[in-house]
Amino acid sequence: MRTKSGPCSAISSARRDSFLLIPPFYTTGGVDISIGRNVFVNQNCTFYDLGGLDIADDVMIGPNVSIIASGHPVEPSRRRAFTIAKPIVIERNAWIAAGATIIGGVTVGENSVVAAGFVVTKNVPPQYSCRRKPGEGHSFDCRLRARLSCVSQNSPIFDLKSLLQQS
Numbered sequence: 001m002r003t004k005s006g007p008c009s010a011i012s013s014a015r016r017d018s019f020l021l022i023p024p025f026y027t028t029g030g031v032d033i034s035i036g037r038n039v040f041v042n043q044n045c046t047f048y049d050l051g052g053l054d055i056a057d058d059v060m061i062g063p064n065v066s067i068i069a070s071g072h073p074v075e076p077s078r079r080r081a082f083t084i085a086k087p088i089v090i091e092r093n094a095w096i097a098a099g100a101t102i103i104g105g106v107t108v109g110e111n112s113v114v115a116a117g118f119v120v121t122k123n124v125p126p127q128y129s130c131r132r133k134p135g136e137g138h139s140f141d142c143r144l145r146a147r148l149s150c151v152s153q154n155s156p157i158f159d160l161k162s163l164l165q166q167s
Helices: 160-166
Strands: 019-021 025-027 033-035 040-041 043-049 053-055 066-068 088-090 101-103 128-134 139-146
Touching: 088 101
Parallel strands: 019 040, 025 043, 033 053, 043 066, 053 088, 066 101
Antiparallel strands: 128 139
16 A cells, blocks of 8 residues: 555554565555564565454565465355455465465464465464375375475475374
8 A cells, every 4th residue: 555655554563674675565454464573575475454454573575476365255145245364374484476365364374475366264283384296186185394494395294194193
C-alpha cells in the first residue's frame, strides 16, 4: 500500500531501523502486522492481516509471497456470510521463498524454509524445509533440516518419519 509517507506506513509496528520492504506491497490495512528486526520483504507481496500477522526477527520473504490470515467458510451456503480470520506467526530466521502462500492459523517455525511456490496450510515445525518432491507433480514434503547454518538447495536433509522409526 503506497501512501504519502511511504509503502511501510500502513504497518502497525515495525522496527524500521532494520526493516526493508521493496514495493509494490499490498495489505488489507496493516494495523494487525507486527515486524521484528532485520526483516526483508521483497517486491509484490500481499499481506491480508485481518487475523493478525507476527513476523519475528531475521525473516526473509521473497517476491510474490501471499500471507493470507483471513478466508471464507468452504460450505457454499455460508461462504458469503462472513470472513474467518486466524493469526499467522513467522518465527525467527525463517525464509519464505518466492511465490509461496501461507494460510491463516499457521506458524512457520524458527529457522525453517518454505520453498518457492509452496502452499502452507499446516504448521511448519522449527528447523524444517518444505518443498515439492522432485518429479512427483503436486506432492509436497516437509523435512527436518540437518544443517541449520546452510540454506542451499543441496544441504542434507532427513526424513522425519525415518528418524521417528529409528528411535
